[in-house]
Amino acid sequence: MSQGPLLVVIDGPAGAGKSTAARRLADRLGAFYLDTGAMYRACTLRALRLGTDLSDGAALAAVVDETKIELLPDGPEGKCRVLLDGHDVSEAIRTREVTNSIHHLANEPRVRERLVARQQALAVARAGTIVAEGRDLGSVVFPHAQVKIYLDASVTERARRRAEDLGGDAPAPEKLQQEITARDRRDTTRLVGPLTRVDDAHYVDSSSMTLEEVVDHMAALAAAAGQAP
Numbered sequence: 741m742s743q744g745p746l747l748v749v750i751d752g753p754a755g756a757g758k759s760t761a762a763r764r765l766a767d768r769l770g771a772f773y774l775d776t777g778a779m780y781r782a783c784t785l786r787a788l789r790l791g792t793d794l795s796d797g798a799a800l801a802a803v804v805d806e807t808k809i810e811l812l813p814d815g816p817e818g819k820c821r822v823l824l825d826g827h828d829v830s831e832a833i834r835t836r837e838v839t840n841s842i843h844h845l846a847n848e849p850r851v852r853e854r855l856v857a858r859q860q861a862l863a864v865a866r867a868g869t870i871v872a873e874g875r876d877l878g879s880v881v882f883p884h885a886q887v888k889i890y891l892d893a894s895v896t897e898r899a900r901r902r903a904e905d906l907g908g909d910a911p912a913p914e915k916l917q918q919e920i921t922a923r924d925r926r927d928t929t930r931l932v933g934p935l936t937r938v939d940d941a942h943y944v945d946s947s948s949m950t951l952e953e954v955v956d957h958m959a960a961l962a963a964a965a966g967q968a969p
């Protein structure tokens with residue numbers, strides 16, 4: 741029986757290097773890159789712009805229903821381009837304000853239900869290989885994915901990378917580590933769709949690996965799955 745198109749899913753905590761590695765892997769495999777975090781970000785941005793009450797789950801679900809999101813491959817380095825109702829929000833969805841407000845949507849079951857359904861529909865609509873990244877992909881969204889990867893890195897290393905990204909604007913290392921630990925707690929203790937390392941995921945600790953090494957390793961896992969009978 742055919743396995744259908746190859747689906748590679750990458751879950752892991754914020755700052756483990758998922759986006760850049762997933763994007764590079766997708767480029768290498770000629771695959772569609774599905775950044776599920778960008779969908780949560782785009783809906784959060786819309787809710788903020790509309791002034792929606794972030795504690796009102798029904799209102800947040802309505803925002804999701806009314807939001808058109810398009811993910812295009814030609815985004816800034818390591819990212820996809822994101823259109824919200826036809827307008828480019830690739831940069832706007834990555835502000836601190838959006839990042840700090842996402843948990844209102846990510847914790848709301850009605851929001852997750854809708855975004856999970858959209859992610860699944862997107863995958864069905866694609867004929868070729870897909871590389872998707874998020875938190876609940878191997879556990880909830882695509883439990884039947886042929887390749888599941890859990891990409892991790894130490895808190896110290898993730899803080900170092902984040903400081904490098906932020907350049908001169910970076911807060912002190914201890915502050916960054918606290919922020920990362922707090923985000924991990926939120927991500928793993930959510931009642932719906934928490935960050936989960938499923939038993940059948942390949943665990944990859946990128947703390948002492950270069951980006952190239954991470955991508956090579958993931959490509960080897962994808963190749964092995966693609967050749968499986």
Ligand code: DC
Nearest residue numbers: 754776777778780842846874875876
């Ligand atoms: O991967 P990211 O940092 O762009 O994700 C943004 C937020 O969205 C993150 O705080 C957790 C949430 N998220 C989620 O709840 N489920 C996903 N599948 C992807 C992201």
